[in-house]
Amino acid sequence: xxxxxxxxxxxxxxxxxxxxxxxxxxxxxxxxxxxxxxxxxxxxxxxxxxxxxxxxxxxxxxxxxxxxxxxxxxxxxxxxxxxxxxxxxxxxxxxxxxxxxxxxxxxxxxxxxxxxxxxxxxxx
Numbered sequence: 001x002x003x004x005x006x007x008x009x010x011x012x013x014x015x016x017x018x019x020x021x022x023x024x025x026x027x028x029x030x031x032x033x034x035x036x037x038x039x040x041x042x043x044x045x046x047x048x049x050x051x052x053x054x055x056x057x058x059x060x061x062x063x064x065x066x067x068x069x070x071x072x073x074x075x076x077x078x079x080x081x082x083x084x085x086x087x088x089x090x091x092x093x094x095x096x097x098x099x100x101x102x103x104x105x106x107x108x109x110x111x112x113x114x115x116x117x118x119x120x121x122x123x124x
Contacts, residue, residue, distance in 0.1 A: 019098070020119055020120060023098050023099065023118070023119035024119045024120055024121055026073055026076045026077075026099060027099070027102060027104070027114075027118045027119060027121045028121070029072050029073045030071075030073045030076065030077045030104055031092075031104055031106075032072070033069075033071040033073055033077070033079065033092065034079070034090045034106040034112075035106065036069055037062065037066065037069050037071075037079070037081070037090055038088070038090060038106055038108075040068055040069050041066075041083065041088050041108070044066075050085045050086070051084065051086065051087065051088050051108070052065065053083060053084055054081050054082060054083045055082060056080055056081070056082050057080070057081050057082075058079065058080055059071060059074055059078055059079045059080075062079055062081050065081075073092070076094065076099055077092040077094055077095060077099070077102075077104075078092070078093045078095055079091065079092055079093075080092075080093065083108075086108075087107070088107070088108045089105065089106075089107050089108070090106045090107070091103060091104065091105050092104040092105075094116070094118070098117065098119065099117075099118070099119075101117045102114075102115075102116045102118035102119075103115040103116050104118070104124075106124075111124075112124030
């Protein structure tokens with residue numbers, strides 16, 4: 001009986017650790033998606049000497065506008081692009097579960113921010 005209790009306690013600890021690992025993994029992948037999108041925008045700036053003007057377009061419209069960008073975390077995050085001729089602001093907003101309040105931001109001045117509950121990830 002004691003062995004069963006020990007196994008149950010260890011199983012609960014392992015499941016919690018695995019959940020935290022998966023959350024952290026999804027957040028890091030979403031950060032990589034934002035960096036990849038920012039590289040597409042910087043490429044656009046170098047080719048046209050201006051960023052495209054976008055007013056809060058969401059994931060599907062971003063994929064259409066920037067054919068070289070395909071987010072790996074589109075099931076867990078919604079991506080939002082706001083940009084003008086001289087700046088851009090990228091956001092990844094968590095969609096469900098433990099990521100529902102997670103918001104990642106990356107701006108054209110290369111500053112990033114993490115807000116809400118993004119698991120153990122608290123800084124860019």
